[in-house]
Amino acid sequence: MNTLFQHNLTQHLALFNRLADLDDSVMAAARLVTASLRHGGKLMVCGNGGSAADSQHIAAEFTGRFIEDRKPLAAMALSTDTSALTCIGNDYSFAEVFSRQVAGLGRAGDCLIGISTSGNSGNIIRAVEVARAAGITTIGLLGRDGGKLAALCDHAIVVPDRVTARIQEAHILIGHTICGAVEQQLGLAPLPEDFA
Structure with a gap:
């Protein structure tokens, strides 16, 4: 009889x-x-939720270090300031918790990654709309069929699965890959030996 772990691993490997x-x-x-x-x-x-944790994880790889010791790279997760989240959520609505931060902190030329396993998270949609109007490049890290965000983002990465946990597992691989590739493209980390 298969265990839950074996079941999850089978799903994980099939997606990956x-x-x-x-x-x-x-x-x-x-x-x-x-x-x-x-x-x-x-x-x-x-x-939101697990994707909020993924946002923090990805941002930390940029401001900390990833492949090699190097200068910090400018990145921030918009899910970390509980005062901002609760103020905006209370005074406006939960749909605005990220968009108002984007409007206040973002500048033309910045980049926003919105993570949504469904592609339909209302507050991510609002953040992307505000970002695009401000000249901020938008990337959707999405799942399922990409939802509404697939067409709203400047660039969408859609993980082709319907199970939230499997999508989130893929999102971390993709986030790590983006961070590593950025380091390489900026000349801050060498290519792995097996690339040669």
């Missing part, structure tokens, strides 16, 4: 074996982030 199809899309997203950082912009990342 299909992720090679996203190679061009992931590397294109990395180039967009690199272009922003190279020209003095910053990366903002937002998501």
Whole structure:
């Protein structure tokens, strides 16, 4: 009899074996982030629930270190300021918790990654709308069929699965890959030996 772990691992491997199809899309997203950082912009990342944690994880890889010790890169997760989240949520609405931060903190030339496993998170949609109006490049890290965000973002990466946990597992792989690729494109980390 299969255990839950074996079941989850089977689902995970089946999805990850299909992720090679996203190679061009992931590397294109990395180039967009690199272009922003190279020209003095910053990366903002937002998501809800597990995707909020993923936002913080990804931003931390940029401001901390990832492949090699290097200078910090400008990145922030919009889910970390509880005073801002509760103020905006209370005084306006939960739909505005990220968009008002984007409006206040973002500048033309910045980059926003909105994470939504459904592609239909209302507050991510609002953040993307505000970002695009401000000249901020938008990347959707999405799941399922990409939802409404697939068409709203400048660039969408859609993980082709319907199970939220599997999508989130893929999102972390993609976030790590974007961070590593940005480091390489900025000349801050060498290519792994097996690339040669």
